[in-house]
Amino acid sequence: MTLTPRGAAALAGLAAGAVTLGVAELLAGLLTRLTTVEGTPSPLLAVADAFVDLTPPWLKDFAVATFGTSDKTALFVGMGLVLLAACAGIGLLARWMLAAGLVTFTLIGILGVAAVLSRPGAAATDALPTMAGIVVGALVLAWFNRDLTTATAEVEMPGDLTRRSVLVGGGALAVLGVLGIVAGRVLSGAGEAVRAARDAFVVPRVAAPVTVPAAADQGVPGQTTYRTPNDDFYRIDTALTVPQVDPATWRLRVHGLVEQEVEIDMAELLDQPMVEALVTLACVSNYVGGNLAGNAVWTGWPVRELLARARPLPEADMVLSTSADGWTAGTPLEALTDDRNSLLAVGMNGEPLPAQHGFPVRMVVPGLYGYVSATKWVVDLEVTSFARDEGYWTPRGWSERGPIKTASRIDVPRRGPIDAGPTVIAGVAWAQHRGISAVEVRVDDGEWQPATLAAEPTVDSWRMWMLEWDAEPGEHTLTVRATDGDGEVQTERFTSPAPDGASGWHSVDVDVRARQ
Numbered sequence: 001m002t003l004t005p006r007g008a009a010a011l012a013g014l015a016a017g018a019v020t021l022g023v024a025e026l027l028a029g030l031l032t033r034l035t036t037v038e039g040t041p042s043p044l045l046a047v048a049d050a051f052v053d054l055t056p057p058w059l060k061d062f063a064v065a066t067f068g069t070s071d072k073t074a075l076f077v078g079m080g081l082v083l084l085a086a087c088a089g090i091g092l093l094a095r096w097m098l099a100a101g102l103v104t105f106t107l108i109g110i111l112g113v114a115a116v117l118s119r120p121g122a123a124a125t126d127a128l129p130t131m132a133g134i135v136v137g138a139l140v141l142a143w144f145n146r147d148l149t150t151a152t153a154e155v156e157m158p159g160d161l162t163r164r165s166v167l168v169g170g171g172a173l174a175v176l177g178v179l180g181i182v183a184g185r186v187l188s189g190a191g192e193a194v195r196a197a198r199d200a201f202v203v204p205r206v207a208a209p210v211t212v213p214a215a216a217d218q219g220v221p222g223q224t225t226y227r228t229p230n231d232d233f234y235r236i237d238t239a240l241t242v243p244q245v246d247p248a249t250w251r252l253r254v255h256g257l258v259e260q261e262v263e264i265d266m267a268e269l270l271d272q273p274m275v276e277a278l279v280t281l282a283c284v285s286n287y288v289g290g291n292l293a294g295n296a297v298w299t300g301w302p303v304r305e306l307l308a309r310a311r312p313l314p315e316a317d318m319v320l321s322t323s324a325d326g327w328t329a330g331t332p333l334e335a336l337t338d339d340r341n342s343l344l345a346v347g348m349n350g351e352p353l354p355a356q357h358g359f360p361v362r363m364v365v366p367g368l369y370g371y372v373s374a375t376k377w378v379v380d381l382e383v384t385s386f387a388r389d390e391g392y393w394t395p396r397g398w399s400e401r402g403p404i405k406t407a408s409r410i411d412v413p414r415r416g417p418i419d420a421g422p423t424v425i426a427g428v429a430w431a432q433h434r435g436i437s438a439v440e441v442r443v444d445d446g447e448w449q450p451a452t453l454a455a456e457p458t459v460d461s462w463r464m465w466m467l468e469w470d471a472e473p474g475e476h477t478l479t480v481r482a483t484d485g486d487g488e489v490q491t492e493r494f495t496s497p498a499p500d501g502a503s504g505w506h507s508v509d510v511d512v513r514a515r516q
């Protein structure tokens with residue numbers, strides 16, 4: 001097997017890149033092992049995290065619309081391709097002019113160091129693994145180019161020999177680099193750190209447990225179930241690796257515009273009278289007809305009780321909650337102090353919170369989109385005001401306040417042709433904290449027909465609906481609209497998710513075939 005000189009140069013660049021990342025990830029993994037739970041950020045993840053934080057609203061919107069909840073995978077694949085191209089490019093540049101290649105290589109490496117240091121809670125020493133990687137990678141690049149220069153100089157020779165050494169040596173180093181990355185990730189114990197703590201976590205019992213009446217479901221095949229199993233619950237957050245928060249060291253601090261700063265740990269939280277509440281969470285990025293919403297029984301302590309201990313000052317009108325990974329939400333103080341079930345939740349459908357959904361503690365606020373309220377891995381509550389502070393998404397093009405808009409969705413029939421005759425149209429509607437008083441369905445341009453509503457155990461959750469329809473052969477458009485508990489009919493006006501949630505009626509085109 002032979003390589004063209006250019007191929008050899010590109011391979012040398014790839015080997016240098018792989019070795020850099022291998023050394024950096026391996027050292028970061030070792031440091032994490034030797035130190036605390038949070039550990040040293042992985043340089044690769046730090047770059048991805050920094051990218052996520054800098055993503056403009058249109059790009060975030062595009063990513064969620066295109067890749068949905070796979071947007072994280074898409075980001076990693078994209079980043080991998082960019083890295084491969086950059087390394088090959090640097091290899092070619094170094095062959096043409098070694099100094100230029102080395103300078104470019106170092107500059108990109110410095111961006112990596114900056115990304116690591118930009119992570120919340122990063123210490124100066126966290127830069128060391130990446131810096132060590134850059135030094136080793138630069139040596140590899142220089143060493144190969146000494147080889148490459150010889151190879152081009154000795155054109156008279158059967159120069160394949162030297163290029164073959166690049167092929168073998170570069171290939172081997174690239175493999176070693178990848179192994180280093182894998183070993184580093186394994187060492188850092190990604191995803192493992194708090195598993196044992198979660199397994200041992202007991203969700204507290206409550207005085208008045210929630211029971212979901214069977215009549216809350218209608219059981220139409222394909223229709224949403226009233227309760228969403230934890231494994232099927234949508235997941236949206238900016239965290240590329242799930243934050244590992246150990247309940248043993250977890251603390252929640254309440255400070256800012258308060259008469260009394262308060263700090264509680266897990267033992268104290270679990271000592272409080274816990275309640276259960278059914279609440280449907282919804283994401284502001286959900287499109288009309290989309291599925292970024294889920295309903296669960298949450299177990300937790302009402303946030304208002306904790307805030308009452310801190311006694312907010314009169315000028316306060318917002319609580320800025322912060323997660324272990326530095327994400328923030330700005331929630332109106334009123335939504336946390338009025339009589340609704342705004343919780344510091346530790347249980348989801350009777351289980352400890354899954355790691356992805358905020359273990360050990362998250363916020364759940366009925367009636368508000370997740371981006372302004374549902375902080376997972378919550379560690380800090382700053383009582384403040386909208387005039388002074390803003391949550392993570394506000395400067396990124398999303399509205400400061402995020403009350404959930406009334407929404408309704410047709411689950412069945414949804415796609416594919418159906419047979420003519422008796423059919424059930426069914427779905428779900430939500431207007432959290434106001435409730436749903438009516439759902440109507442229209443076939444083509446016909447009359448609005450009232451759907452049958454399932455029981456509504458609480459106004460904080462969604463409500464199932466169904467309607468029998470005698471489907472006639474041909475193409476039909478089904479449209480749904482809901483009326484909330486205040487008698488307000490869902491608006492027909494279509495808007496996209498940004499800046500404060502999508503609106504408009506959901507409709508579905510169905511192809512009805514005559515029965516043979």
Ligand SMILES: Nc1nc2c(c(=O)[nH]1)N[C@H]1C(S)=C(S)[C@@H](COP(=O)(O)O)O[C@H]1N2
Pocket residue numbers: 233234235236237238239281282283284294323324325327356357358369370371373374375376377
């Ligand atoms: N720490 C943290 N909490 C977060 C977010 C986040 O990015 N980081 N995203 C919020 C958003 S936008 C939504 S819609 C809900 C989603 O909660 P889920 O993933 O449990 O469904 O979490 C909220 N809490």
Ligand SMILES: [Mo]
Pocket residue numbers: 236282283284285369370371
């Ligand atoms: Mo969201």
